[in-house]
Amino acid sequence: MSRKPYVREIPKGSWYLRQGRYMRYMGREVTSLFVGAYALFLLLALKRLSEGQAAYEAFLEGLSSPLGVLFQIITLLFVLYHTTSWFNLTPKAMPVQRGEEFLPGGVIVGAHYAGWVLLSLVVLFLAGVF
């Protein structure tokens, strides 16, 4: 080993600003903040539901504050990014082999998108949205 090894300086807190793909990677990882926030929001909803009708309905009322609406919209955008980036990675995470060949990635991704759209429509229908 040489006595003065070359160590490239990498800024610990801002390395991801250098390239578009680093930014997209960080964007994908940061979605977890919003998934976590929404999980805590659901947990609070369960708490209010367990406390009875008055508490639950006050909670529903509280959603429509400007801050509440903003939270839902921003969370929706980040979670949509989570969903698309998660599905786009599926061929890498679980390649499907048929004999000698691997199933094309597009088929696996497409199947996930199709399943997602169908499931979302079913959930929205069962919830009485349409």
Add this chain to the structure above:
Amino acid sequence: MAKSNKPIVWGLFAAGGTVTAFLLPALIIITLLAALGYVPDLLAYENMQAFAAHWFGKLVLFFIVSLSLWHAAHRLRITLHDFGIRSDTLVASALYLVAALGTIAAIVYLLRI
């Protein structure tokens, strides 16, 4: 974190990532509509109460809430490392603690309904 914990947290992360990818967008649309003043039928107290009172509804809600928490906790741990925060033991303990407490809280609330 000991090496032996990895398959467990990774498994929860992956399961949570898949469940949230498939379900959260639709759920957020439902709560967003409620926030905008159009409350979907399911969110009316009687319907939501009946859903959460049934064992199947409890199971669905439990898996959605707890897996989302574990997914977020594990990914946030890695994300904080990427942002330059290197005290991994502290970060991991804090995040997994929140996920564990949230999981227990979800069980308690659901059993009260």
